[in-house]
Amino acid sequence: MALPETMRVVEITKPGSADVLQSATMPLPSPRHGEVLIKLAYAGVNRPDALQRAGMYDPPEGASPLPGLEGAGTIAAIGSGVFGVSVGDEVCALLPGGGYAEYVRTPAAHCLSVPSGLSMAQAAALPETFFTVYSNVVMRGGLKAGERFLAHGGSSGIGTTAIQLANTMGARVFTTAGSDEKCAACVKLGAERAINYRDVDFVDVLKAEGGADLILDMVGGDYLPRNVRALANDGRLVQIAFLQGPKVELNFAQVMMRRLTITGSTLRPQSDLAKARIAEELKRNVWPMIEAGRIAPVMDSEFALEDAAKAHAHMESSAHIGKIVLKV
Numbered sequence: 001m002a003l004p005e006t007m008r009v010v011e012i013t014k015p016g017s018a019d020v021l022q023s024a025t026m027p028l029p030s031p032r033h034g035e036v037l038i039k040l041a042y043a044g045v046n047r048p049d050a051l052q053r054a055g056m057y058d059p060p061e062g063a064s065p066l067p068g069l070e071g072a073g074t075i076a077a078i079g080s081g082v083f084g085v086s087v088g089d090e091v092c093a094l095l096p097g098g099g100y101a102e103y104v105r106t107p108a109a110h111c112l113s114v115p116s117g118l119s120m121a122q123a124a125a126l127p128e129t130f131f132t133v134y135s136n137v138v139m140r141g142g143l144k145a146g147e148r149f150l151a152h153g154g155s156s157g158i159g160t161t162a163i164q165l166a167n168t169m170g171a172r173v174f175t176t177a178g179s180d181e182k183c184a185a186c187v188k189l190g191a192e193r194a195i196n197y198r199d200v201d202f203v204d205v206l207k208a209e210g211g212a213d214l215i216l217d218m219v220g221g222d223y224l225p226r227n228v229r230a231l232a233n234d235g236r237l238v239q240i241a242f243l244q245g246p247k248v249e250l251n252f253a254q255v256m257m258r259r260l261t262i263t264g265s266t267l268r269p270q271s272d273l274a275k276a277r278i279a280e281e282l283k284r285n286v287w288p289m290i291e292a293g294r295i296a297p298v299m300d301s302e303f304a305l306e307d308a309a310k311a312h313a314h315m316e317s318s319a320h321i322g323k324i325v326l327k328v
């Protein structure tokens, strides 16, 4: 494949609100040992991109300064030490950064096939949320069939994925969202009960059911003590973000008396090997469910790459249900 020397990108010109995202031209990256270069068709937009844009989530050492943690496209070049993939293969991939661009490099082990039946736009919306949800809900949280699972932010990219995955695994799914319309969408995806958190206290709902065995939370703030109250004995809380802040007063006697586990993780700083292990699990356990039509990404909207600022403003308005993608 003949490669150009430069590519269209969207860069963060300075830390700030959505309009600091501007189009630019940059040299093509070249794949390093173990990496492939992907010509992107679509890139996914995620909340961590907005945090990076605002100057609150720096890229790890060696990663592209451009935002963009996932995408789908065609392999355009292959670095040394890469086996089992060819130029021209269609893939979706978790990216260390750099997804708001025509070309991006990423470890070959972080690429997955485009599931049969899915478009490139849908495939681009998979990696960041599926790596995050599977590793936190299944690998870290240990969700089992029959358990009561509470996913906060049910209409988010993360939430729509968590509801479907947990439902397919046979868990009883409870979720929170900020409007009746969002709650209805969550029930359609398989939630047994979607709680409009503006009207109803999720703690009361979960306690009436015997408590949650597992909670996936991105809200933090006063949700931390409330999550502890909502957990069943031996319950687990997995924290993946703190939209309302990480500092609270918490009575840890509850954790001891009721044998609770509080844990959490962020995906991006983990080692390439840890991410490759998650990719292997997804390939084995989740991609077949997607190919069988049992789980599908919930697509909210599509913007042109050059309109990334509009895509961020839309995400930050919280009007969306599911995933936003950029057409490259």
Ligand SMILES: NC(=O)c1ccc[n+]([C@@H]2O[C@H](COP(=O)([O-])OP(=O)(O)OC[C@H]3O[C@@H](n4cnc5c(N)ncnc54)[C@H](OP(=O)(O)O)[C@@H]3O)[C@@H](O)[C@H]2O)c1
Binding pocket: 045, 046, 047, 048, 128, 132, 152, 153, 154, 155, 156, 157, 158, 159, 176, 177, 178, 179, 182, 197, 218, 219, 239, 240, 241, 242, 243, 265, 266, 267, 268, 315, 318, 319, 322
């Ligand atoms: N740890 C990791 O590795 C990792 C990886 C990816 C993403 N994340 C985090 O996961 C979160 C979701 O990411 P995303 O890309 O899916 O973003 P997103 O679609 O923008 O989701 C944010 C969601 O938070 C919900 N929310 C805000 N306040 C809430 C509250 N008090 N109760 C319940 N829900 C509330 C919003 O829903 P309403 O409009 O209904 O309030 C919105 O759906 C983000 O915080 C992101 O930083 C973490």
